[in-house]
Amino acid sequence: MITYITDCFDGNARARLSTRIGAxxxxxxxxxxxxxxxxxxxxxxxxxxxxxxLELLGEDGHPTITLLNIAPRDGVWPNGVxxxxxxxxxxxxxxxxxxxxxxxxxxxLGIDHxxxxxxxxxxxxxxxxxxxxxxxxxxxxxSLWYLPLLAKWVADGRRVPATExxxxxxxxxxxxxxxxxxxxxxxxxxxxxxxxxxxxETVPVAGRSQDxxxxxxxxTCYRHLTDVPRGGAGLIVGSSGTDFVELVIRGASAAxxxxxxxxxxxxxxxxxxYAA
Numbered sequence: 001m002i003t004y005i006t007d008c009f010d011g012n013a014r015a016r017l018s019t020r021i022g023a024x025x026x027x028x029x030x031x032x033x034x035x036x037x038x039x040x041x042x043x044x045x046x047x048x049x050x051x052x053x054l055e056l057l058g059e060d061g062h063p064t065i066t067l068l069n070i071a072p073r074d075g076v077w078p079n080g081v082x083x084x085x086x087x088x089x090x091x092x093x094x095x096x097x098x099x100x101x102x103x104x105x106x107x108x109l110g111i112d113h114x115x116x117x118x119x120x121x122x123x124x125x126x127x128x129x130x131x132x133x134x135x136x137x138x139x140x141x142x143s144l145w146y147l148p149l150l151a152k153w154v155a156d157g158r159r160v161p162a163t164e165x166x167x168x169x170x171x172x173x174x175x176x177x178x179x180x181x182x183x184x185x186x187x188x189x190x191x192x193x194x195x196x197x198x199x200x201e202t203v204p205v206a207g208r209s210q211d212x213x214x215x216x217x218x219x220t221c222y223r224h225l226t227d228v229p230r231g232g233a234g235l236i237v238g239s240s241g242t243d244f245v246e247l248v249i250r251g252a253s254a255a256x257x258x259x260x261x262x263x264x265x266x267x268x269x270x271x272x273x274y275a276a
Contacts, residue, residue, distance in 0.1 A: 037261050038178075045179050045189055068096065083119070100170050114167055119142065
């Protein structure tokens with residue numbers, strides 16, 4: 001089973017990624033679009049959810065491979081951040097070395113070190129020629145030309161030059177909306193304690209009106225979605241992460257009602273900040 005979480009997900013990109021991975025592994029991946037205004041937060045929660053979904057199988061199950069590419073060209077690294085890999089049990093993750101993307105597996109699963117690779121060094125060690133090395137190292141689409149190769153080499157047990165590196169602590173002061181699901185539920189990147197969640201109590205939630213005006217609403221905390229009055233808003237312990245909190249409206253879209261998107265931070269007590 002191969003899952004590819006990426007912010008490069010248009011039809012052309014999906015076709016190339018699926019074809020290349022199919023040629024390498026003999027099976028095409030499930031390509032997951034990290035879209036919206038905050039793809040890093042979406043990718044962080046989705047990666048954690050993928051790894052947590054491997055628990056409680058009732059049997060050993062099959063090893064999985066998860067690839068993750070969120071590589072903004074921020075000028076800090078030449079041609080974007082490097083790529084890394086790590087194992088979670090028998091399950092392989094090959095990813096961009098992005099502190100925010102790795103923040104939740106660091107916090108929730110204790111994955112505080114990964115193996116960071118240098119593209120030129122890794123491709124040279126694999127025996128590619130000079131022209132091929134140059135193409136793979138300098139391409140704009142490294143997540144096509146290099147990341148699948150890295151995953152294949154590691155999965156096959158081949159030696160890949162890499163440096164064990166600590167995952168930096170993410171400096172974001174959350175909580176933020178990481179995922180808006182198809183029901184319009186807003187999934188946050190934290191559990192109940194950081195927001196003062198208590199059954200029956202209220203928490204102030206900031207939202208946008210249709211004209212963009214900031215509106216703060218006191219929203220009651222409930223144990224389950226079925227406890228939320230129909231048509232009413234509630235904060236519940238939802239389905240993602242490690243009992244992470246969700247903002248819901250039973251029977252309607254909380255994202256639409258509150259004007260929220262991924263990256264928004266409507267639960268911050270001292271300041272309400274939104275993604276640009």
